Amino acid sequence: MQPLTEFPLIQRFFNQQRVKNPLTSLGIGDDCALLSVPDGYQLAITTDTMVENVHFFADADPEQLGHKLLAVNLSDLASMGAQPLSVTLALTLPKVNEEWLTAFSKGFLGLAEQYSVDLIGGDTTSGPLTLTVQALGLVPNGKGLRRSTAQPGDFIYMTGCLGDAGLGLKIKQGDVLLNSETALARFNHPNPQVEAGLALLDIANACIDISDGLFSDLGHILEQSQVGASLDWESLPLSEGVKSYINETGDWALPLNAGDDYELCFTVSPEKVKLLTIPCTKIGVIEAILGLRLYKSGQLQSLTSKGYEHFS
Ligand code: ADP
Ligand code: MG
DSSP, rough: OOOOOOHHHHHHHHHSSOOOTTEEEEBBTBBBOOOOTTTEEEEEEEEEEEBBTTTBOOOOOOHHHHHHHHHHHHHHHHHTTTTEEEEEEEEEEOOOOHHHHHHHHHHHHHHHHHHHHOEEEEEESSSSSSSEEOOOOOOOTTTOOOOOOOOOEEEEEESSSSSSHHHHHHTTTTTTTOEEEEHHHHHSSSSOOHHHHHHHTTTTEEEOOOOOOOHHHHHHHHHHTOOOOEEEEESEEEEEEEEHHHHHHHTTTTTHOOOOOEEEEEEEOGGGGGOOOOOOEEEEEESOOOEEEEEEEHHHHHHOOTTGGGGG
16 A cells, blocks of 8 residues: 555545634635634734654654643643634654554544644644644733733742652653552643633733743743742642652652643732632742742752752
8 A cells, every 4th residue: 555645644634623613714725724813802822842752752652642742732822811723733754654643633633622623734744753733822902821920929829730740751761660640641641721721811910831840930930020939848739649759759849840740830919819710729929039939848948959050
């Protein structure tokens, strides 16, 4: 059997779903897709690339990879409080592997279906395995949640738990002999916090998704907002798996440093706290004094080990 060429490949794996969003005027098939943007809204646009052996292992399960590729992009929309609308997909493939493409498109389109996101176009080329998505969403004019607008006195919150994906990565790499299904699932199959982001419009002052680790990502809010913060280690939401990992290894910094959780970290002024409707945990407070201060057992920690000097 001849391997599939570009156009039948696109047709077979990426052009089988029906258009779900009434704002998609034209999807896959022409030189561009056409979208309508309703009055009173702005387009939120983001893109993320995943490269084999950099962002994922060569043996990664293709269905989970398809899911994760879309999830990390939807997570960026979530952190701005945007309603996902549509995506484009640029695929660079070393060869046409139909089994791989079947599983990959299943994972990708399954998550797209869940959020009524249309795949409206893309590009397909040959080369080292590289996956790029551009995601488009809608936010009410001027209401997109930013990194630069945290205020001293705001409380810092986050959705979900911290460190599971990082622990999952350690398990996957064989560094830890712990059997945590939750952690592995969180690493392989992150869920973008789209509903949470939407629920934070008009409530949060600043928001970011935790992709590189809490320290690093909260650090972006602090830098761009020109503020500082104090965090309380004891208040961090940790799963049973992460707690037992810390008990066994003493590596209490894992939840601060580990990436890939794709939870939202956001700040809310004390007057608006009562408006919060989503499950979330208060982990600290924004302060006027620059820098990030971490308290553990009431003691200010010096964060000089493990590459944290940036924030000390
Ligand atoms: P062009 O040559 O104008 O760039 P292509 O031949 O690359 O167009 O693609 C044909 C159509 O298929 C276009 O509408 C494009 O957006 C879409 N397309 C290409 N690759 C993909 C893909 N991986 N997923 C979804 N749509 C794709
Ligand atoms: Mg093209």
